[in-house]
Amino acid sequence: MISVAFRTLLYKEMLRFWKVSFQTVAAPVLTSVLYLMIFGHVLEGRLQPFEGVSYTSFLIPGLVMMSVLQNAFANSSSSLIQSKINGNIIFVLLPPISYREFYAAYVLAAIVRGVVVGLGVWLASLIFTWTGVAHPLWALTFVLLGGAILGTLGVVAGIWADKFDQLGAFQNFLIMPLTMLSGVFYSIHSLPAFWQQISHLNPFFFMIDGFRYGVFGQSDASPWLSLAIVGGAWLVLTALSLQMLRRGYKLRG
Amino acid sequence: MSLTDMPAIRVRGAVKHFADVHALAGVDLDIRQGEFFGLLGPNGAGKTTLISALAGLLRLTDGAISVMGHDVVRDYRRARAVLGVVPQELVFDPFFSVRELLRIQSGYFGIRGNDDWIDELLASLDLTAKADTNMRQLSGGMKRRVLVAQALVHKPPVIVLDEPTAGVDVELRQTLWAFIRKLNEAGHTIVLTTHYLEEAEALCGRIAMLKAGRVVALDSTPNILGRVSHHALKLRVAGLSGLPAALAALGAVLQADSLEIPFASHSQLEGLLAAVREAGAEVLEVEIATPDLEQAFVQIMQGASS
Ligand SMILES: Nc1ncnc2c1ncn2[C@@H]1O[C@H](COP(=O)(O)OP(=O)(O)OP(=O)(O)O)[C@@H](O)[C@H]1O
Ligand SMILES: [Mg+2]
Numbered sequence: 001m002i003s004v005a006f007r008t009l010l011y012k013e014m015l016r017f018w019k020v021s022f023q024t025v026a027a028p029v030l031t032s033v034l035y036l037m038i039f040g041h042v043l044e045g046r047l048q049p050f051e052g053v054s055y056t057s058f059l060i061p062g063l064v065m066m067s068v069l070q071n072a073f074a075n076s077s078s079s080l081i082q083s084k085i086n087g088n089i090i091f092v093l094l095p096p097i098s099y100r101e102f103y104a105a106y107v108l109a110a111i112v113r114g115v116v117v118g119l120g121v122w123l124a125s126l127i128f129t130w131t132g133v134a135h136p137l138w139a140l141t142f143v144l145l146g147g148a149i150l151g152t153l154g155v156v157a158g159i160w161a162d163k164f165d166q167l168g169a170f171q172n173f174l175i176m177p178l179t180m181l182s183g184v185f186y187s188i189h190s191l192p193a194f195w196q197q198i199s200h201l202n203p204f205f206f207m208i209d210g211f212r213y214g215v216f217g218q219s220d221a222s223p224w225l226s227l228a229i230v231g232g233a234w235l236v237l238t239a240l241s242l243q244m245l246r247r248g249y250k251l252r253g
Numbered sequence: 254m255s256l257t258d259m260p261a262i263r264v265r266g267a268v269k270h271f272a273d274v275h276a277l278a279g280v281d282l283d284i285r286q287g288e289f290f291g292l293l294g295p296n297g298a299g300k301t302t303l304i305s306a307l308a309g310l311l312r313l314t315d316g317a318i319s320v321m322g323h324d325v326v327r328d329y330r331r332a333r334a335v336l337g338v339v340p341q342e343l344v345f346d347p348f349f350s351v352r353e354l355l356r357i358q359s360g361y362f363g364i365r366g367n368d369d370w371i372d373e374l375l376a377s378l379d380l381t382a383k384a385d386t387n388m389r390q391l392s393g394g395m396k397r398r399v400l401v402a403q404a405l406v407h408k409p410p411v412i413v414l415d416e417p418t419a420g421v422d423v424e425l426r427q428t429l430w431a432f433i434r435k436l437n438e439a440g441h442t443i444v445l446t447t448h449y450l451e452e453a454e455a456l457c458g459r460i461a462m463l464k465a466g467r468v469v470a471l472d473s474t475p476n477i478l479g480r481v482s483h484h485a486l487k488l489r490v491a492g493l494s495g496l497p498a499a500l501a502a503l504g505a506v507l508q509a510d511s512l513e514i515p516f517a518s519h520s521q522l523e524g525l526l527a528a529v530r531e532a533g534a535e536v537l538e539v540e541i542a543t544p545d546l547e548q549a550f551v552q553i554m555q556g557a558s559s
Contacts, residue, residue, distance in 0.1 A: 008360025087344035095361035
């Protein structure tokens with residue numbers, strides 16, 4: 001049922017980031033560890049977003065999830081734009097790979113990269129503090145869905161962008177603000193009412209909040225609401241990217 | 254239509270517009286199974302555009318193409334499975350070694366454990382020594398050979414090569430052609446574009462000439478050659494002051510001491526030489542000029558623009 005073509009494309013996409021794992025895994029883990037050290041040190045004791053949870057502990061799942069999201073996006077988007085600009089995209093366009101297999105392979109590889117980096121951040125965080133996981137299944141669900149959403153967004157952006165700076169714009173003006181305003185570093189309850197409302201329009205907030213529920217058993221929003229919103233966002237983006245791939249948008253002029 | 258009557262490639266009313274550029278302006282073409290077919294034309298004629306449409310790399314504005322009976326849009330998976338394309342641009346994936354790349358490419362076509370054929374490809378293309386070298390460390394000609402190997406991992410019945418010998422040294426060009434010929438003899442249909450006309454002349458059974466997105470000539474290679482130029486008997490002669498009427502009637506041209514007489518068949522030669530002698534000329538040197546594709550090409554292209 002699972003075709004050799006799909007498995008090969010998935011394998012190739014994973015091998016691609018694994019071969020340069022210093023840059024694709026080690027570097028983002030280090031960045032997150034720096035955030036954890038600096039923000040944790042500066043803000044520990046000043047902020048306590050959740051009852052009975054230290055600020056550093058609160059920060060960890062936010063950073064883990066942020067790593068999952070950013071790296072999932074980076075994987076599919078950079079792979080696509082690089083092979084488009086290099087021209088070697090034709091090697092995946094010439095074979096009889098269906099557009100669904102194409103989508104699944106790129107998104108799954110993106111999830112894998114996100115999870116590997118997220119796991120790295122989590123392992124590194126154990127140096128600072130031990131955080132148990134209250135509801136592993138919820139935590140896993142949000143990690144996988146978050147990775148899938150950003151992996152899919154990476155497919156969309158990678159197909160749409162013609163140049164690296166267009167992809168950079170996508171990253172800097174969409175992905176970064178949405179991530180930063182999603183409550184990685186703070187609980188949205190500490191925001192003024194207006195910004196709380198705005199945050200509720202941001203699907204990234206629900207990915208991170210849902211994951212925090214998985215870790216702490218407490219969250220700003222109900223995990224079911226988060227699941228509905230995150231799941232819905234994923235379905236919409238999946239439909240969009242499948243449509244782009246089916247039509248050959250920008251890939252098959 | 255029986256299986257062998259079905260053309261390897263069928264192009265019907267192919268039109269492709271890029272904004273106001275009409276890269277293909279209505280192309281109809283049938284390429285039979287087992288043919289060694291040449292697609293010629295000047296830069297920008299639309300050769301690569303046609304090949305890209307055939308390979309599903311771009312969509313036609315109008316018209317349809319099928320490969321081995323499979324429509325390249327509706328039945329794209331079957332069409333792509335029977336097609337191998339060597340692209341004109343020297344593209345490569347910088348992350349992998351030659352062998353890794355060929356294994357991956359095999360996988361895309363649903364083939365696992367393809368190492369025997371990969372080894373054969375590497376040997377035939379003189380790449381065995383570079384099997385474990387990263388693509389970035391290959392020379393241009395070697396990268397081109399890897400492109401050929403990549404197109405052949407799935408032993409496609411229809412093989413399209415878009416200028417495969419650009420930048421490949423002479424020795425390797427020979428090796429490459431020997432290999433492609435062998436594939437053709439084994440039944441693979443070969444479509445080739447090249448700007449080396451002697452190459453097309455030596456290899457191709459039939460030729461289509463494309464200009465500004467249209468087919469301006471389509472015929473067997475001998476017919477293409479015969480249509481626009483003939484054999485010619487080229488003589489250096491003494492004893493002629495002007496062109497005798499008997500020779501002029503044969504279409505002969507005299508320039509200083511060189512006399513050129515066109516002919517269609519070698520059986521005419523004796524008669525021509527006799528006529529020259531009867532006209533009172535003494536033959537000093539003899540040369541027989543055979544038609545070449547270059548002349549034919551130039552004449553057809555000039556004819557097409559008038
Ligand atoms: N992606 C594109 N966008 C716009 N115009 C294009 C594109 N691809 C090709 N063209 C135009 O279409 C025409 C045909 O180009 P094509 O590449 O098919 O020529 P060709 O016969 O392969 O030439 P060459 O011998 O130089 O390879 C040219 O005028 C070219 O500029
Ligand atoms: Mg071309």
